[in-house]
Structure formats: C-alpha cells, structure tokens
Amino acid sequence: MTRALSDFFQKDHQEIDALMAAVDFASPEADEDFSDFARRLERHIGWEERLLFPAAADAEPALSRGPIAVMLAEHEQIRGLIKAVEDALESGEKDAARERAGELQDLLAAHNMKEERILYPACDDLLGPTGAKRVLDSLPR
Numbered sequence: 247m248t249r250a251l252s253d254f255f256q257k258d259h260q261e262i263d264a265l266m267a268a269v270d271f272a273s274p275e276a277d278e279d280f281s282d283f284a285r286r287l288e289r290h291i292g293w294e295e296r297l298l299f300p301a302a303a304d305a306e307p308a309l310s311r312g313p314i315a316v317m318l319a320e321h322e323q324i325r326g327l328i329k330a331v332e333d334a335l336e337s338g339e340k341d342a343a344r345e346r347a348g349e350l351q352d353l354l355a356a357h358n359m360k361e362e363r364i365l366y367p368a369c370d371d372l373l374g375p376t377g378a379k380r381v382l383d384s385l386p387r
Contacts, residue, residue: 250378251298252366255290259358262286266351271344277335280347284328287354291321294361297384298369305372313365320357327353 265283269276295318303310327350334343370378 248375248378249367249370250375250382251370251373252362254382255294255298255366256362258290259362262290263354263358266347266354269347271335271340271347276340276343280331280335280343284332287324287328291324293385295321297381301377301381302365302369302372305377306368309365309368309372313360313368317357317361317365320353323353324350324357 262283265279265286269279269283271280273279299309299314299317303314327346330346331343331350334340334346369381373381
C-alpha cells in the first residue's frame with residue numbers, strides 16, 4: 247500500500263523541526279527565524295485541518311471523535327505556545343521565549359509521533375492512492 251500522505255506529511259514535519267532547531271533565541275534574528283518556523287507550522291496545520299482531516303473523516307466518521315479530535319485539541323495547544331513564544335520575543339524576554347519554545351518542541355514531538363504512527367497511516371489506508379492524490383493535489387503551496 248502506498249504511503250503518499252504519510253511520506254509527505256512526515257517530510258514536512260522534518261523540515262519544520264529543522265526550522266525550529268535553527269532558531270537561536272540569543273540572536274537578533276530570533277524573531278524572524280521563529281516567525282519563519284511558525285508560518286510554516288501554521289501552513290502544515292492548516293493543510294491537516296482543511297484538507298486531510300475532513301477527507302479522512304468523510305471516509306471514516308469515527309476518526310472525528312477519536313484521533314482527529316485529539317489532534318485538533320493539540321493544534322490549539324500548539325498555537326497557544328507559539329503565541330507565548332512570540333509574546334516573549336516581542337517583550338525581549340529571550341529566556342522565557344526559549345523556555346516556551348522547549349515546551350512547544352516537547353508537545354510537537356509527541357504530537358507528530360501520534361500523527362506519523364497512527365493518523366497518517368490510517369489516512370493512507372482509508373483514502374487509498376486516489377484519495378491521497380486528491381488531498382495532495384489540493385494543498386496550496
């Protein structure tokens with residue numbers, strides 16, 4: 247069975263993680279570098295919320311009450327931590343920004359693992375190659 251969705255979204259996770267790892271909170275570029283990471287992560291989350299999750303829920307409605315509901319709740323936590331980092335950076339509180347970013351990285355590691363081990367493979371199985379292609383072709387780049 248093809249793993250087009252899993253492969254695509256996992257690769258995007260890796261690229262986003264690399265952006266976060268490159269942020270040096272002591273540098274003058276920290277705001278800009280973190281903003282690049284945050285924009286890229288929001289794009290990824292948007293793809294999931296607007297395209298992948300609805301397609302998966304249409305194929306298997308029970309996913310909406312289980313894994314998708316968990317992922318959506320975690321997306322809100324992620325957004326809250328992004329805002330906390332941005333607020334700390336804006337206030338010049340580099341240590342607080344670094345601390346919130348560490349919490350964000352921990353949350354993302356657990357979140358991504360659940361998506362990569364459970365939800366993405368389920369989406370690949372449920373949607374099959376044709377459905378996966380439809381989702382991937384719909385992603386605005």
